[in-house]
Amino acid sequence: MSSTATQRIKTAVVTGGAGAIGSRLVHRLLSDGAERVLVIDDLSSGYRWLLPKDDRVELLVKDVCDMRDVPAPADAPTVFHLAAFFANQNSVDHPLDDLHTNGRGTLTTLLWARARSAAAVVYASAGCSIAGHGIEAPIREDMPVSLHLDTPYQITKALGEFYCNYFGESLHTVRCRFFNSYGPGEVPGHYRNVIPNFIWRALTGQPLIITGTGDETRDFIFVDDLVDGLVRSATTPGARGDAINLGTGVQTRIGDLAEWVLAACQSKSRIEYAPRRAWDKSTHREANIDKAKSVLGLRPSVTVRAGLERTVAWFHGNREAIRAAAETERARSSTGGS
Ligand SMILES: NC(=O)c1ccc[n+]([C@@H]2O[C@H](COP(=O)([O-])OP(=O)(O)OC[C@H]3O[C@@H](n4cnc5c(N)ncnc54)[C@H](O)[C@@H]3O)[C@@H](O)[C@H]2O)c1
Numbered sequence: 637m638s639s640t641a642t643q644r645i646k647t648a649v650v651t652g653g654a655g656a657i658g659s660r661l662v663h664r665l666l667s668d669g670a671e672r673v674l675v676i677d678d679l680s681s682g683y684r685w686l687l688p689k690d691d692r693v694e695l696l697v698k699d700v701c702d703m704r705d706v707p708a709p710a711d712a713p714t715v716f717h718l719a720a721f722f723a724n725q726n727s728v729d730h731p732l733d734d735l736h737t738n739g740r741g742t743l744t745t746l747l748w749a750r751a752r753s754a755a756a757v758v759y760a761s762a763g764c765s766i767a768g769h770g771i772e773a774p775i776r777e778d779m780p781v782s783l784h785l786d787t788p789y790q791i792t793k794a795l796g797e798f799y800c801n802y803f804g805e806s807l808h809t810v811r812c813r814f815f816n817s818y819g820p821g822e823v824p825g826h827y828r829n830v831i832p833n834f835i836w837r838a839l840t841g842q843p844l845i846i847t848g849t850g851d852e853t854r855d856f857i858f859v860d861d862l863v864d865g866l867v868r869s870a871t872t873p874g875a876r877g878d879a880i881n882l883g884t885g886v887q888t889r890i891g892d893l894a895e896w897v898l899a900a901c902q903s904k905s906r907i908e909y910a911p912r913r914a915w916d917k918s919t920h921r922e923a924n925i926d927k928a929k930s931v932l933g934l935r936p937s938v939t940v941r942a943g944l945e946r947t948v949a950w951f952h953g954n955r956e957a958i959r960a961a962a963e964t965e966r967a968r969s970s971t972g973g974s
């Protein structure tokens with residue numbers, strides 16, 4: 637990964653910047669020399685301690701659906717819109733909360749960015765959106781949009797893409813379709829992804845639960861590779877108006893993933909199996925990343941096994957904060973929503 641290929645971003649706004657991916661993006665922007673990074677986050681699934689302690693970073697704790705009093709930075713900001721009600725299962729349980737943040741929040745962010753003459757808006761879309769289930773991997777960006785998506789989250793992630801295109805005449809927008817991100821910064825929890833949950837269970841002697849047979853596959857991209865794709869999307873003129881997959885083009889079996897996590901954690905936890913979740917109809921996921929390579933020059937370089945080692949090291953280094961976050965996530969998932 638190289639930051640030299642991309643021009644420097646001086647002023648950035650990161651919605652959802654206290655989250656798993658957003659906080660890594662903030663670290664990256666600072667190390668690239670950003671002068672100011674404004675984070676807008678209501679801390680509903682993010683954590684202050686994930687953000688770097690740096691005078692150039694300002695956290696505004698607020699709902700992204702109300703940006704009226706967010707000051708305009710002096711320079712045209714580059715906006716990374718990552719705030720979201722995350723993710724599929726959460727949206728099935730709380731569809732109105734999903735629509736609030738992912739629908740209204742995206743529209744509000746785009747309106748704010750247009751009014752402040754933002755240099756670019758990079759939108760965090762999802763590889764699970766758009767094409768729906770039942771399609772052959774690898775997934776290309778030009779596959780037709782499905783009207784039969786499986787969860788409210790997929791619908792609202794697609795909605796955000798419609799809004800980006802609607803504003804495309806007056807704003808430089810790029811729709812990045814993330815595949816499965818993982819790495820330092822993501823805590824375990826009922827609504828979180830498989831990797832932090834496998835690692836936490838392995839480290840605390842609990843069984844790893846595979847929902848399915850273990851033959852299902854996903855395209856896991858290490859968070860810093862994904863963040864490199866976000867920065868390149870904002871600074872590459874040829875990406876303007878485009879949708880770009882951010883994945884690796886490599887499928888990993890969930891059964892293999894579980895074994896690798898046990899090895900990386902030196903854990904004796906068992907692997908157990910449970911039925912697949914009703915909405916989870918995609919057996920195999922893989923991104924076609926030709927466009928990320930040709931338009932952005934992105935070369936995801938971290939293999940899943942190497943990325944797991946780095947993620948497990950982060951868990952060891954932040955064990956008490958992660959334990960507290962796991963408790964917070966447990967409490968959050970047991971409260972009713974709408
Ligand atoms: N993690 C993945 O594998 C993945 C895959 C596809 C897409 N994405 C997208 O990437 C983005 C970041 O995901 P993540 O994994 O870092 O999730 P995350 O939950 O860690 O981050 C989301 C952040 O948004 C904040 N937030 C939520 N609602 C808000 C609101 N109403 N106002 C202000 N802030 C709010 C949360 O507090 C959190 O810090 C999301 O848009 C997500 O949909 C992630």
